[in-house]
Amino acid sequence: MGAQVLDGRAASAAIKAELAERVAVLAERGITPGLGTVLVGDDPASHSYVGGKHRDCAEVGISSIRRDLPADISQEELERVLDELNADPACTGYIVQLPLPGHIDTNAVLERVDPDKDADGLHPTNLGRLVLNVSEPMTSPLPCTPNGVLELLRRHDVDLAGQHVLVVGRGVTVGRPMGLLLTRKEINATVTLAHTGTRNLDELLAQADVVVAAAGRPHMITADSLKEGVVLLDVGVSRVEDPGTGRKTLTGDIDPAAERKASWMSPNPGGVGPMTRAMLLLNVVESAERQAGLR
Numbered sequence: 001m002g003a004q005v006l007d008g009r010a011a012s013a014a015i016k017a018e019l020a021e022r023v024a025v026l027a028e029r030g031i032t033p034g035l036g037t038v039l040v041g042d043d044p045a046s047h048s049y050v051g052g053k054h055r056d057c058a059e060v061g062i063s064s065i066r067r068d069l070p071a072d073i074s075q076e077e078l079e080r081v082l083d084e085l086n087a088d089p090a091c092t093g094y095i096v097q098l099p100l101p102g103h104i105d106t107n108a109v110l111e112r113v114d115p116d117k118d119a120d121g122l123h124p125t126n127l128g129r130l131v132l133n134v135s136e137p138m139t140s141p142l143p144c145t146p147n148g149v150l151e152l153l154r155r156h157d158v159d160l161a162g163q164h165v166l167v168v169g170r171g172v173t174v175g176r177p178m179g180l181l182l183t184r185k186e187i188n189a190t191v192t193l194a195h196t197g198t199r200n201l202d203e204l205l206a207q208a209d210v211v212v213a214a215a216g217r218p219h220m221i222t223a224d225s226l227k228e229g230v231v232l233l234d235v236g237v238s239r240v241e242d243p244g245t246g247r248k249t250l251t252g253d254i255d256p257a258a259e260r261k262a263s264w265m266s267p268n269p270g271g272v273g274p275m276t277r278a279m280l281l282l283n284v285v286e287s288a289e290r291q292a293g294l295r
């Protein structure tokens with residue numbers, strides 16, 4: 001028997017319906033939440049993700065503010081756009097689509113975002129609150145992908161308390177905050193954070209009850225290394241060219257054939273990706289609720 005599906009599309013549809021109700025409550029008070037996106041350059045995948053974010057906004061009644069900027073924009077000009085969004089009352093929260101071109105200092109950009117408008121939860125103040133475990137439940141935005149992973153598991157009644165979770169990937173958008181969230185008291189997982197420099201990855205995989213794969217290495221995790229009954233979450237979004245057709249297809253970090261070992265597995269596409277988008281909307285709605293004194 002194969003793994004049960006951690007269905008991100010269904011879960012995100014349910015979350016969007018719930019958020020549309022919360023947006024309607026805000027509308028009764030004359031408030032329309034607004035999401036801003038800042039996109040630099042012509043990367044097709046980034047354009048497609050940003051387009052998806054604006055479609056989601058339209059679905060739940062959040063207004064959209066879009067700033068598409070040339071790849072050769074200077075740091076100064078880019079930061080000026082952020083200052084405008086920081087000052088714009090129609091913009092409840094916004095994101096800077098990552099990755100940014102190499103000549104841009106990404107950390108300086110993330111720091112320029114007003115922490116109260118940080119829809120991605122990636123501003124140092126908000127990441128710091130997560131590290132400090134300032135309040136439970138959190139009153140600041142959480143990074144969308146790690147929060148999406150937890151929400152996906154919650155909505156399928158997969159309990160992580162006491163489980164050994166192996167997070168593969170140390171990036172700031174997924175791996176690092178994922179470890180912090182998993183070790184909070186209400187989740188209570190035991191976490192190992194591995195990465196592409198980890199030497200004994202196969203040993204760690206063989207011990208893991210749950211694997212969150214976010215290293216960006218296509219199909220780096222295969223069935224052979226995994227324990228029977230493992231829960232698998234695939235965050236990888238590499239685009240790999242099919243040698244036959246020349247077409248690029250979305251390829252995760254986990255070989256789909258690993259499903260035979262798993263009790264639960266997130267499909268890719270259709271798993272963590274839609275949850276990332278849903279958690280972004282949640283951050284915007286919660287931010288609007290905070291600004292309205294409803295939280």
Ligand SMILES: Nc1nc2c(c(=O)[nH]1)N[C@@H](CN(C=O)c1ccc(C(=O)N[C@@H](CCC(=O)O)C(=O)O)cc1)CN2
Nearest residue numbers: 049095096097098099120144250269270271273274276
């Ligand atoms: N500022 C940010 N930049 C980036 C983030 C982020 O959270 N904040 N994460 C990724 C990209 N990303 C969101 O921006 C993202 C990736 C994938 C999906 C998604 O829904 N994927 C679909 C498949 C889509 C496809 O076929 O291309 C799925 O998994 O079903 C949503 C958001 C890097 N940048």
